[in-house]
Amino acid sequence: MRNWIIGLAAIAAAGGASAEMAGSSIWQGVYSADQAERGATVYAARCAACHGAALNGTGEAPGLVGGEFVSHWDTLTVGDLFDRVRTTMPQNAPQTLTRDEYADVLAYMLKYNGFPQGEKPLDRRSEVLALISITAQKPEGGGK
Numbered sequence: 011m012r013n014w015i016i017g018l019a020a021i022a023a024a025g026g027a028s029a030e031m032a033g034s035s036i037w038q039g040v041y042s043a044d045q046a047e048r049g050a051t052v053y054a055a056r057c058a059a060c061h062g063a064a065l066n067g068t069g070e071a072p073g074l075v076g077g078e079f080v081s082h083w084d085t086l087t088v089g090d091l092f093d094r095v096r097t098t099m100p101q102n103a104p105q106t107l108t109r110d111e112y113a114d115v116l117a118y119m120l121k122y123n124g125f126p127q128g129e130k131p132l133d134r135r136s137e138v139l140a141l142i143s144i145t146a147q148k149p150e151g152g153g154k
């Protein structure tokens with residue numbers, strides 16, 4: 011199940027360097043537990059019908075958990091993922107959630123993908139989220 015982490019180790023090592031430069035990594039605990047819990051409710055209401063209750067996809071839409079999903083976002087930023095979801099999802103009604111709801115549902119997705127939680131909730135401003143690098147593997151020394 012964790013094979014993808016090993017497979018992406020080389021790429022992640024390079025991503026780790028840029029994560030340190032940007033000063034923030036998805037491995038540093040960038041969302042709060044409360045936020046992820048709120049996000050679970052949003053997900054169930056607005057995303058699960060297409061992406062599956064366990065985020066593993068349906069015939070309608072791809073999964074949002076695991077190696078393939080994370081590899082789509084490896085070396086990009088949380089801001090990229092946030093804006094992608096905010097501007098195109100739910101696919102049948104894009105931009106119909108508030109920024110807070112998008113941040114909450116993103117926190118839930120991060121939790122589901124095994125990224126650690128922290129004290130503070132994920133910001134709802136794209137420019138702040140753009141400073142948080144996504145890497146499939148925890149960068150050496152950069153994940154605190």
Ligand code: HEC
Nearest residue numbers: 056057059060070071072079082095098099100101102115
């Ligand atoms: C009506 C069905 C539908 C709903 C509801 C929906 N999605 Fe999607 N989603 C899709 C489809 C189809 C794709 C693949 C096509 C595309 O990329 O636009 C997709 C793609 C995505 C991707 C890109 C996946 C990747 O591998 O990069 C993300 C992230 C995503 N959706 C998140 C969400 C979130 C979060 C919600 C709830 C707020 C949501 N979607 C609601 C149908 C849906």
